[in-house]
Amino acid sequence: MAKRKRNQATASPQPPRPTSSAAITQVPASCPHCQATDLTELRVVADRALVGRTPAGDRYDRVTWSDQRCTGCGASVRVRTYHHAEAH
Numbered sequence: 768m769a770k771r772k773r774n775q776a777t778a779s780p781q782p783p784r785p786t787s788s789a790a791i792t793q794v795p796a797s798c799p800h801c802q803a804t805d806l807t808e809l810r811v812v813a814d815r816a817l818v819g820r821t822p823a824g825d826r827y828d829r830v831t832w833s834d835q836r837c838t839g840c841g842a843s844v845r846v847r848t849y850h851h852a853e854a855h
């Protein structure tokens with residue numbers, strides 16, 4: 768008879784995600800000055816529950832505004848990011 772091992776769940780302390788929504792569209796997707804797509808988020812300015820559709824037809828239910836720094840030319844870009852809660 769095999770000994771039953773106690774199932775010590777590998778309790779890796781992962782912080783819970785604040786929201787389970789996925790970013791679907793970012794506007795602008797690239798730097799308006801040099802067209803580089805390499806933008807680094809500096810800070811989130813606003814985060815609102817808004818429902819609508821992107822020009823591509825994807826539903827969104829949350830919009831985040833953030834300041835991002837272009838790694839190409841160093842400009843600060845105000846970016847809107849549309850999110851949609853992950854459906855089951």
Ligand SMILES: [Zn+2]
Pocket residue numbers: 798799800801802803837838839840841842
């Ligand atoms: Zn740039």
